[in-house]
Amino acid sequence: MSEESKPGWRSIPIAGILLEPGSAMKYKTGDWRAFRPVIDEEKCTYCLLCWIYCPDGAIIREEKTVRVNYDYCKGCGICANECPVKAITMVEEKK
Amino acid sequence: MSRIMGLTGDGAVAYAVKQCKVDVVAAYPITPQTLIVEEFSEYVHNGEVHTEFICVESEHSAMSACVGASLTGARVFTATASQGLALMHEILYIASSLRCPIVMGVVNRTLSAPINIHCDHSDMMGSRDCGWIQVFVENAQEAYDWVIQAFRIAEDPDVLLPVAVNLDAFILSHSLEGVEVLDDADVERFVSTRKPVFTIDPDKPITVGPICFTDYFFETKRQHVEAMNNSPKTISKVNDEFAELTGRRYGFIDTYEMDDAEAAIICLGSTAGTAMAVAKKLRDQGKRVGVIKPWVYRPFPAEQIIDACKGLKALAVLDRACSIGAPYGPLCNDVTAALYKENVRLNVFNVIYGLGGRDITPFDIEAIFNETLEVAKTGMIREPIKFVGVRE
Numbered sequence: 001m002s003e004e005s006k007p008g009w010r011s012i013p014i015a016g017i018l019l020e021p022g023s024a025m026k027y028k029t030g031d032w033r034a035f036r037p038v039i040d041e042e043k044c045t046y047c048l049l050c051w052i053y054c055p056d057g058a059i060i061r062e063e064k065t066v067r068v069n070y071d072y073c074k075g076c077g078i079c080a081n082e083c084p085v086k087a088i089t090m091v092e093e094k095k
Numbered sequence: 096m097s098r099i100m101g102l103t104g105d106g107a108v109a110y111a112v113k114q115c116k117v118d119v120v121a122a123y124p125i126t127p128q129t130l131i132v133e134e135f136s137e138y139v140h141n142g143e144v145h146t147e148f149i150c151v152e153s154e155h156s157a158m159s160a161c162v163g164a165s166l167t168g169a170r171v172f173t174a175t176a177s178q179g180l181a182l183m184h185e186i187l188y189i190a191s192s193l194r195c196p197i198v199m200g201v202v203n204r205t206l207s208a209p210i211n212i213h214c215d216h217s218d219m220m221g222s223r224d225c226g227w228i229q230v231f232v233e234n235a236q237e238a239y240d241w242v243i244q245a246f247r248i249a250e251d252p253d254v255l256l257p258v259a260v261n262l263d264a265f266i267l268s269h270s271l272e273g274v275e276v277l278d279d280a281d282v283e284r285f286v287s288t289r290k291p292v293f294t295i296d297p298d299k300p301i302t303v304g305p306i307c308f309t310d311y312f313f314e315t316k317r318q319h320v321e322a323m324n325n326s327p328k329t330i331s332k333v334n335d336e337f338a339e340l341t342g343r344r345y346g347f348i349d350t351y352e353m354d355d356a357e358a359a360i361i362c363l364g365s366t367a368g369t370a371m372a373v374a375k376k377l378r379d380q381g382k383r384v385g386v387i388k389p390w391v392y393r394p395f396p397a398e399q400i401i402d403a404c405k406g407l408k409a410l411a412v413l414d415r416a417c418s419i420g421a422p423y424g425p426l427c428n429d430v431t432a433a434l435y436k437e438n439v440r441l442n443v444f445n446v447i448y449g450l451g452g453r454d455i456t457p458f459d460i461e462a463i464f465n466e467t468l469e470v471a472k473t474g475m476i477r478e479p480i481k482f483v484g485v486r487e
Binding site for chain 1: 255321
């Protein structure tokens with residue numbers, strides 16, 4: 001949304017409060033990312049350390065593998081750093 | 096019905112807070128505000144109030160606890176002074192931006208260094224842009240009256256801003272005066288109970304204080320400005336109702352002999368009382384002098400001050416604080432900006448006085464009046480900023 005299409009000060013709740021619970025989901029922070037974690041499924045041992053360490057809850061646990069939720073992953077690289085088998089590579093985001 | 100009680104300025108504040116049925120007080124003692132908290136804690140101990148009294152480890156925590164309590168919909172009070180206000184500084188902005196109608200007694204004491212416990216206004220002036228409504232009082236009666244009115248002003252849904260009631264250290268805080276107090280029932284009827292616009296409630300969750308970046312922060316600040324802009328309407332309404340109840344008429348400014356004055360002093364707090372007494376003496380000598388005392392400092396009563404200055408030829412603006420490096424002291428910066436904005440040409444000079452509790456005597460005030468009369472006559476300002484009472 002462009003700045004102009006957002007509601008003005010007269011129509012938003014006061015004090016910056018959010019009236020709707022769980023609305024952080026609407027705030028997609030994936031575009032903050034400079035580097036993207038890419039998981040090599042061949043190397044992944046499903047140890048789930050990346051899932052534990054991810055500060056944004058952006059690692060999604062599937063039945064036998066993990067994947068990254070790029071809508072919220074900010075590209076901090078903690079998962080790649082923690083992965084004991086080096087299955088995660090940080091790849092530069094290209095425009 | 097009302098009766099007269101012997102109260103110090105601090106005692107008058109504590110007594111008013113007691114009558115306002117405050118839900119939560121979180122405070123940390125600091126001279127010369129200590130009496131407020133001490134006396135109020137006695138009311139709590141004796142079971143005279145049902146207030147949750149939170150003892151905290153600092154003023155930063157005191158204001159933080161006040162913010163949390165206020166967000167639950169509670170009526171909240173705290174008090175501080177000097178270094179304590181400085182330590183609260185960051186939470187002052189959070190309280191006003193989160194639209195918490197907290198009322199705070201500020202017993203104006205200077206800021207270190209060198210360390211000093213006495214009166215000047217540098218504490219509140221250092222936080223004057225924190226988005227709070229600010230009131231300055233001349234005596235204990237006014238302290239009592241404004242604290243009661245402050246809850247009504249702060250909690251009005253059109254305003255929802257915290258209010259600081261400023262009283263001069265020792266000169267007011269520790270001086271005993273006869274104060275006309277109202278019956279508990281009258282105060283209770285006047286302030287009623289707080290009806291919060293939004294509250295934090297586990298059954299109806301909202302998020303308070305989430306991150307707010309470039310896309311919404313400016314809008315939130317603009318709302319804050321609007322709340323301050325709306326506040327004069329509420330302040331006037333509350334002043335009117337209070338006058339009806341007590342016969343004591345408050346407003347944005349108090350004036351003394353301004354109708355035909357050619358020279359005047361404008362000043363905040365207890366000094367105004369001295370200035371009025373001196374003005375009376377000079378009036379008896381046929382000198383046309385007057386006094387303007389802003390009760391409300393934020394929102395700045397520009398319109399009322401300009402109106403009071405009609406026909407005036409010279410004005411001395413007395414500041415009990417420095418804004419070091421600025422064109423004038425804080426009050427004079429505001430007064431001159433207000434005059435310029437309305438295209439009013441008036442001879443104004445600034446007097447810095449009373450720092451660190453240095454006494455301002457009737458002789459000092461008389462000399463300032465005489466200089467203002469001289470400026471009125473000649474149109475010449477010898478010293479744009481005059482330091483009165485300091486040794487050379």
